Amino acid sequence: MPSASILCCHSMITFMRCSQPFDTSRAHHCLQRHGISRLPEVKGDKPVKKKFKAYPIGYFHIDIAEVHTAEGKRYLFVAIDRTSKFTYAELYGKAGKVAAAQFLRNLVKAVPYAIHTVLTDNVLCRENLAA
Numbered sequence: 001m002p003s004a005s006i007l008c009c010h011s012m013i014t015f016m017r018c019s020q021p022f023d024t025s026r027a028h029h030c031l032q033r034h035g036i037s038r039l040p041e042v043k044g045d046k047p048v049k050k051k052f053k054a055y056p057i058g059y060f061h062i063d064i065a066e067v068h069t070a071e072g073k074r075y076l077f078v079a080i081d082r083t084s085k086f087t088y089a090e091l092y093g094k095a096g097k098v099a100a101a102q103f104l105r106n107l108v109k110a111v112p113y114a115i116h117t118v119l120t121d122n123v124l125c126r127e128n129l130a131a
Contacts, residue, residue, distance in 0.1 A: 055082045058116040060107070064095050077103040079118075086111065 058081065065076045075095035079088045088110050092099040108115060 056116065057081065057083045058111075058114050059083060060111075060115055060118050062103075062118055062120045066095075067091065075099065079103075079107050081111075 060079045060081050062077070062079045065078070067074050067076045069091075074091045074093060077090050077092060077095075077099070080086070088107050090103055090106060092103070104118070
């Protein structure tokens with residue numbers, strides 16, 4: 001008489017060949033019943049978990065997102081401090097040099113500590129918004 005695992009696998013293959021949708025729950029329970037529902041643990045294969053790099057407070061990342069509102073297309077400028085998670089955001093009608101400069105001036109006024117680094121992905125250049 002065939003073993004239970006062979007019968008189970010045979011019934012899964014038969015089930016998969018029929019015209020009904022594949023039932024992943026049934027397949028999982030069958031595999032789980034025979035102890036093969038997960039990949040085996042392999043020692044030494046896992047990458048070493050690293051801690052995030054520590055940044056001093058005042059290291060800001062700035063980004064711009066296009067937002068569609070009831071007033072039409074607007075641009076959301078966002079600045080987030082990597083350490084404190086302090087967040088500052090403003091909506092502008094146009095995303096250009098003038099709006100970016102005003103956003104930075106307002107950010108400096110709003111942040112209760114010194115800003116020493118501003119990181120951006122040059123979105124103004126990429127989006128041709130530099131005018």
